Amino acid sequence: MKNVELTTIGFSEWRRQIAPLWGMESSSQLIQHTANGHGQMQYVGREQFRRVILFPIAAELEGRRIAWTSTYNISDEAVRVRGIYVLPEFRDRGIGHLMTNHALALWPAPWKRCFMYAWPANVARYERWGFAIAPGHEMRTEADGTEMVLMQKELRT
Numbered sequence: 001m002k003n004v005e006l007t008t009i010g011f012s013e014w015r016r017q018i019a020p021l022w023g024m025e026s027s028s029q030l031i032q033h034t035a036n037g038h039g040q041m042q043y044v045g046r047e048q049f050r051r052v053i054l055f056p057i058a059a060e061l062e063g064r065r066i067a068w069t070s071t072y073n074i075s076d077e078a079v080r081v082r083g084i085y086v087l088p089e090f091r092d093r094g095i096g097h098l099m100t101n102h103a104l105a106l107w108p109a110p111w112k113r114c115f116m117y118a119w120p121a122n123v124a125r126y127e128r129w130g131f132a133i134a135p136g137h138e139m140r141t142e143a144d145g146t147e148m149v150l151m152q153k154e155l156r157t
Contacts, residue, residue, distance in 0.1 A: 004095060005060045006102040011070075014056030018068045021085050051076075057103050059086075059095055066090045071103040074115065079107050079155075081116040097129055104155060112156045117148040126151050 052072055059067035067086040074080050081103060084096045104114055115134065118126050123133065131151040140148045 003061060006099060007058055009056050009058050011054060011056050014068060017065060018085060055103060055106050057099055059099050067095050067099055069099050069103055073111060077110055078113045078115060079111050081114060114153045114155055116151050118151050120147055120149055123149055
């Protein structure tokens, strides 16, 4: 989409802006840097805080923030895209794809694989973006009954 500006913003700013969109207005402090790695995070304990790099991303159009996502490394070779959110009136214009590509371009070698969780309704969209359902993955069910699918994409071979 023309005129969309993508920028890396501070985590606290990102968290404050995305909390209402995730229905977490009164609990934005609960949005952790690496929320719910669900077995993917290979770093543990203090190592996690020393080795994890986080890129919170925002998209702006004519000075208005219209979309957010973030990426962080889950190991020395893999990253995770988390929380792609585009305001409803700007959806289906390629902004999520543009933002995700921008976020992944921030990761040089040695990071070569990306993971993301997707709602089943979004699987076909992410497949068009080059992601595939991770081999051997079983559907994950959240406490609220929401089902999620683990997807992956090779960034480089």
